[in-house]
Every structure is written in structure tokens, then in C-alpha cells.
Amino acid sequence: MANVFSSQDTRLAAGARILLPAIWLGLIIGISLIEAPLKFTAPGITIPLGLGIGRLVFAAMNWVELVIAVVLLWAILKSGVDRAFRTLACGLIGVLIIKVVVIRPLLNQRTDAVLAGIDNGGSALHVFYIAADGLLIVGLVTALILGVRRWVSVRPGVGGAAQGD
Numbered sequence: 823m824a825n826v827f828s829s830q831d832t833r834l835a836a837g838a839r840i841l842l843p844a845i846w847l848g849l850i851i852g853i854s855l856i857e858a859p860l861k862f863t864a865p866g867i868t869i870p871l872g873l874g875i876g877r878l879v880f881a882a883m884n885w886v887e888l889v890i891a892v893v894l895l896w897a898i899l900k901s902g903v904d905r906a907f908r909t910l911a912c913g914l915i916g917v918l919i920i921k922v923v924v925i926r927p928l929l930n931q932r933t934d935a936v937l938a939g940i941d942n943g944g945s946a947l948h949v950f951y952i953a954a955d956g957l958l959i960v961g962l963v964t965a966l967i968l969g970v971r972r973w974v975s976v977r978p979g980v981g982g983a984a985q986g987d
Contacts, residue, residue: 824846829846835900839907840973842894843914843965846887846958853883854955855893884922916959921954 857879863871891914897903898911928947935941 832900832902835897836902837975838893838897839903839911840966840969842890842897843962846890846894847962847966849883849886849890850955850958850962854952856888870937872937874980876921877933878931880926884926887918888922890917901939902972904968904972906973907965910965910968914958914965917954917957917961921951921958925951925954 843906858876860871861867861875894911895915896907925947929945929951932941934948
């Protein structure tokens with residue numbers, strides 16, 4: 823009974839290995855590269871308001887990233903995953919964990935200090951967060967390339983249909 827859905831399950835995992843990095847990449851581009859810098863250029867935005875919005879947005883983004891990472895972990899445990907993709911996915915998950923467990927709490931402390939008027943803002947911690955997102959962007963693009971190459975190599979014919987169908 824355990825093997826009844828194995829073929830469908832493997833196809834689902836293969837699709838997830840393409841879709842999840844694409845969604846994760848879009849999330850990082852949309853939030854980290856577009857929303858975050860633009861937020862502070864909005865008319866009437868104050869530093870405390872921008873920091874408060876940023877904290878909420880990045881907390882939500884990090885939860886979504888964690889969900890994506892858990893599903894991606896499931897997808898790499900299925901058959902048909904080569905060592906390069908598995909290693910890359912584990913590296914991506916490791917960078918995410920460092921970003922969420924180490925860097926974000928430190929940034930939250932800085933935000934608290936700025937909001938309390940104890941600190942003026944500027945911090946090298948943001949560089950570490952940006953570097954983590956940079957690593958994720960490069961890794962996710964690589965994961966997409968590997969996932970698509972794998973998908974194409976196991977799907978003979980045009981558009982994934984077997985020749986003669």
C-alpha cells in the first residue's frame with residue numbers, strides 16, 4: 823500500500839524542486855530588494871514607522887521562507903534527487919536558519935534600541951542580512967537551473983510528452 827502513490831509522489835516532489843525555489847526567489851526579490859528600500863522613500867514615512875512595518879513584513883517573510891524550506895526538505899528526500907541539488911538545498915536551508923535564528927533577532931534588538939531612542943540606527947548587521955539574502959538568491963537561481971535540467975533530462979520529447987504519444 824505504501825507504493826501506491828510513489829510515482830505521483832515523486833512527480834510532485836520533482837515539481838516542488840522547481841516551483842519552491844522560484845517562489846522563494848520571488849519572495850526575496852519582492853520584499854528584500856524592492857519593498858524594503860522603497861518603504862523609506864514613501865512620503866511621510868518616519869523611521870519608527872518604517873522599522874515597525876519592516877519588522878512585521880520580514881517576520882512574515884521569514885515564516886513563509888521556513889514553510890518553503892520544510893516542503894523543499896520533503897522534496898529532496900524523495901527519489902530522483904542528485905547529490906548536487908540535495909547539497910545545495912541543504913545549504914540554502916542552513917543559510918535561512920542562520921538568517922532567522924541568528925541575524926534577525928540581533929536586528930530586532932537594534933530596532934528596539936532605535937525605537938527607544940538609544941541608538942541612531944546604522945548597523946553592520948544589515949550587511950549580514952543582505953549577504954544571507956544574496957547567498958540565497960545565488961543558490962535559488964542555481965537550484966532552479968539544476969531542477970529544470972533534471973526535469974528536462976527525464977522528460978523525453980517536446981514539452982515533457984514522450985515521443986509517440
